[in-house]
Amino acid sequence: MAPSPDEQDDFLLACRYGDLDDVKLFIEQHGGSAAESVRDDNGNTVLHMIAANGHEDVLSYLLPLLPNAPALLASQNNAQSTPLHWAAVNAHLPIVKTLVEFPGGPGVDLIDIKNAAGRSPLAEAELAGWDEGAQWFVQMMKLDDTVKEGEADAEDAPLEPGQEVEIEIQDADGKLAKMTLGGSPENT
Numbered sequence: 480m481a482p483s484p485d486e487q488d489d490f491l492l493a494c495r496y497g498d499l500d501d502v503k504l505f506i507e508q509h510g511g512s513a514a515e516s517v518r519d520d521n522g523n524t525v526l527h528m529i530a531a532n533g534h535e536d537v538l539s540y541l542l543p544l545l546p547n548a549p550a551l552l553a554s555q556n557n558a559q560s561t562p563l564h565w566a567a568v569n570a571h572l573p574i575v576k577t578l579v580e581f582p583g584g585p586g587v588d589l590i591d592i593k594n595a596a597g598r599s600p601l602a603e604a605e606l607a608g609w610d611e612g613a614q615w616f617v618q619m620m621k622l623d624d625t626v627k628e629g630e631a632d633a634e635d636a637p638l639e640p641g642q643e644v645e646i647e648i649q650d651a652d653g654k655l656a657k658m659t660l661g662g663s664p665e666n667t
């Protein structure tokens with residue numbers, strides 16, 4: 480039997496407040512598939528609620544019981560934020576790690592999803608001033624590594640005298656800053 484709207488609301492609240500007993504009761508009565516379909520008026524899933532509030536025990540219990548957990552991990556609410564965005568905004572490192580490292584899930588690709596404001600979970604961590612989380616995201620990200628084994632990497636080679644290299648750095652707001660490295664000593 481499908482859960483009533485009241486049962487769904489109660490389940491969302493149990494996830495939000497970390498009431499593991501009520502979460503278990505809902506799963507026993509309705510199963511993981513029913514849990515996946517529960518959303519609030521803003522499109523937040525149960526994973527959004529758990530991630531925002533840092534309930535590790537609830538996440539550890541519930542995540543393996545969700546038949547479509549990989550899809551739910553990447554689920555976006557009305558503001559296009561994922562549960563990982565919410566965990567990043569609220570500085571919940573154990574939750575962040577669990578979401579990204581979930582076996583069979585999207586993995587580090589979750590870090591690249593942007594919300595309606597154009598921010599990734601990494602950008603949200605930076606904006607919140609959460610250095611530990613931002614550093615973890617950067618360590619986990621897939622960086623473009625196109626150099627084949629045995630080939631020299633031009634980026635690792637020292638600059639020749641007079642050689643200039645222009646680099647661009649993107650900040651958390653998506654703004655680009657350009658910088659020139661090298662050149663002749665009188666230009667530095």
